Amino acid sequence: MGYDEAIRRAVEANVPRTMSILDKYPYVTELAKELRKAKEEVIRNLEYYVDKAMKSIQAIGAKAYFARDGDEARRIIGNIVGKGNVIVLGKTMVGSEIGLREYLISIGNEVWETDLGEFLIQLTGDKPTHIVAPALHMTRERAARVIKEKLGIDVKADPSEIAQTARRFLRDKFFKANFGITGANAVAADTGAVLLIENEGNIRFTTVSPPVHIVLTGIDKIVPTLHHAFMEVMVQSAYAGLYPPTYVNLVAGPSTTADVEQTRVSPSHGPREVHVILLDNGRLRASKDDLLWEALLCIRCGRCHFHCPVYRALDGSWGESPYVGPMGVMWTAVVYGIEKAGPHAMLCMHAGTCREACPMKINIPEVIQGIKARYTKLVAKR
Numbered sequence: 426m427g428y429d430e431a432i433r434r435a436v437e438a439n440v441p442r443t444m445s446i447l448d449k450y451p452y453v454t455e456l457a458k459e460l461r462k463a464k465e466e467v468i469r470n471l472e473y474y475v476d477k478a479m480k481s482i483q484a485i486g487a488k489a490y491f492a493r494d495g496d497e498a499r500r501i502i503g504n505i506v507g508k509g510n511v512i513v514l515g516k517t518m519v520g521s522e523i524g525l526r527e528y529l530i531s532i533g534n535e536v537w538e539t540d541l542g543e544f545l546i547q548l549t550g551d552k553p554t555h556i557v558a559p560a561l562h563m564t565r566e567r568a569a570r571v572i573k574e575k576l577g578i579d580v581k582a583d584p585s586e587i588a589q590t591a592r593r594f595l596r597d598k599f600f601k602a603n604f605g606i607t608g609a610n611a612v613a614a615d616t617g618a619v620l621l622i623e624n625e626g627n628i629r630f631t632t633v634s635p636p637v638h639i640v641l642t643g644i645d646k647i648v649p650t651l652h653h654a655f656m657e658v659m660v661q662s663a664y665a666g667l668y669p670p671t672y673v674n675l676v677a678g679p680s681t682t683a684d685v686e687q688t689r690v691s692p693s694h695g696p697r698e699v700h701v702i703l704l705d706n707g708r709l710r711a712s713k714d715d716l717l718w719e720a721l722l723c724i725r726c727g728r729c730h731f732h733c734p735v736y737r738a739l740d741g742s743w744g745e746s747p748y749v750g751p752m753g754v755m756w757t758a759v760v761y762g763i764e765k766a767g768p769h770a771m772l773c774m775h776a777g778t779c780r781e782a783c784p785m786k787i788n789i790p791e792v793i794q795g796i797k798a799r800y801t802k803l804v805a806k807r
């Protein structure tokens with residue numbers, strides 16, 4: 426059974442569920458319109474908002490860093506964690522973008538992905554094939570086989586049994602971990618608060634159990650206010666077909682308590698240090714690009730993938746992982762450049778279903794058409 430079967434099952438499960446969520450909670454569609462306006466404002470003034478977010482993050486006792494590219498982000502994180510530590514990763518696609526897990530292992534750490542999909546990806550060595558569900562290409566049968574082969578644990582080819590096996594295996598990694606690293610769904614420029622949505626509870630563990638929490642995220646995740654950050658969380662989870670999300674985590678600096686004489690001290694039960702790394706890696710350049718700026722509106726709901734005939738036909742391998750599918754072709758251009766994105770763009774059939782499905786109403790076919798045109802010019806010059 427190949428990738429196509431796993432993706433077919435996922436599409437059949439996700440699409441009707443998302444449609445019914447959007448029918449039942451029509452206010453989400455209204456929030457999406459407001460959110461687009463707020464994100465446009467940030468993209469037009471990205472340097473200003475990066476600076477504002479960094480100042481707000483520092484003001485709440487966390488440390489803020491700006492990383493120009495993957496090398497710089499890896500170096501910053503490497504300096505914080507050192508070697509010989511246990512590190513748990515919540516799902517971070519920006520981490521995949523810069524090869525973070527492989528890097529942390531290479532400098533001498535024990536590293537575990539804790540999101541079930543990413544955990545399966547770590548065991549197989551596959552590349553993520555969906556922005557929300559990285560192991561979307563994996564059938565339940567293959568997942569069970571991989572757990573048996575790599576961990577020596579017998580498990581039935583059943584989603585619930587697979588989840589319970591991962592839960593038992595990862596439980597003590599959370600408590601042993603010296604560092605927890607996550608991405609972010611939104612960063613509020615006015616308060617420095619980071620919002621993370623999830624369903625598994627692994628991000629809650631990762632952000633609270635280890636003494637140090639590191640956030641690695643793209644500067645495109647900055648929104649003007651905490652109010653907009655909550656909007657983003659609601660819109661993203663609804664369009665991902667997971668509404669309401671089981672957990673929304675808000676991290677605004679290290680843990681504190683004010684229970685003795687209302688004097689606020691840190692740390693309390695949670696981390697004593699929080700580090701937030703804001704990654705550029707092509708995003709600032711894209712914000713000034715009359716074609717690619719629109720890609721920065723993407724809130725990573727993963728809906729366009731499910732509605733795209735090319736993504737389905739190519740078994741989730743369309744684009745440069747972790748940026749695959751319609752959003753992935755645009756993001757391949759943002760992060761890895763036109764040379765890499767061009768061959769993927771050339772496969773687009775312009776069905777237009779991605780634009781209809783997108784909560785941010787990004788004109789994805791037009792952006793991909795523009796990437797094709799730029800790539801054609803590049804090829805002609807060779």
Ligand code: SF4
Pocket residue numbers: 556664722723724725726727728729730751752779782783784785786787789
């Ligand atoms: S391009 Fe639109 S539909 Fe696709 S992941 Fe981004 S926000 Fe969601």
